[in-house]
């Protein structure tokens with residue numbers, strides 16, 4: 389079996405991992421069949437999250453049978469100690485295991501959140517306790533924001549980082565990957581197809597990523613054919629000139645009109661969490677999860693419709709995105725008055 393080391397964890401894993409988001413969309417039976425298929429084909433790293441609906445529970449149907457063969461990673465959004473302790477217990481119960489290999493602080497979006505996690509009463513304290521009790525083995529962090537992960541690594545508290553990386557989102561290659569290599573931190577790549585935007589060149593996108601110093605790439609998979617296609621790309625990672633050209637062409641066709649979640653535009657004086665609006669919209673438009681995204685959007689106290697078009701954010705966006713217009717589209721997709729078609 390093709391394996392690589394996941395940084396300082398020393399865990400031996402196949403560089404193709406299994407992203408646990410899409411199995412929310414298939415039945416328990418189909419998820420079991422798919423996971424067993426993937427494991428029997430040599431995939432031995434599975435990533436999920438408390439936030440991914442029934443993903444943990446579906447994985448929990450399969451993992452106990454293959455416990456010695458599979459590295460399991462999950463994550464939770466809690467920032468405080470008590471909340472994270474409860475999340476860990478819930479994950480153990482869902483996954484039906486006594487110990488989780490990697491538990492990650494999920495989607496850390498600011499230095500303030502990182503400070504909160506690492507404070508005396510923060511989530512990290514719960515993770516350390518769980519580690520001492522043998523409930524988890526390693527502690528990781530995930531973020532869409534490279535500078536947050538760079539800062540987290542500088543504080544030397546995490547064994548793995550998880551970050552989006554692909555031909556469109558290349559920021560991690562500038563400094564993060566080198567820092568991880570220097571500190572022997574495992575690098576887990578999410579959104580390898582830019583949230584499905586690079587779907588026409590999926591194998592080429594995986595090859596592109598694996599030609600960088602990363603440990604494992606975790607595309608979401610919901611069919612056996614996707615498992616086969618992705619595995620064949622990983623087994624033969626040489627990116628041909630033809631593949632590179634097609635991938636580049638697809639990336640260019642997407643243009644530049646999408647948010648990179650850098651938050652240079654923040655804060656909005658009216659309290660709109662601009663980058664989060666676009667993350668939810670990506671789940672709606674590209675990750676094929678309109679119902680989940682809509683529910684989340686509609687639970688917010690302040691949403692895209694609270695934009696008063698002052699223009700401050702647009703002046704600060706380094707990509708010169710038409711944020712005001714894009715926020716209107718977000719609300720058109722997920723605002724209350726437009727949802728009758730989603731059942």
Ligand code: SF4
Nearest residue numbers: 656695696698699701
């Ligand atoms: S234009 Fe809208 S989103 Fe941007 S800063 Fe002003 S109120 Fe906030």
Ligand code: SF4
Nearest residue numbers: 647648650651653705
């Ligand atoms: S809208 Fe622009 S500035 Fe704001 S997070 Fe997205 S890319 Fe960054």
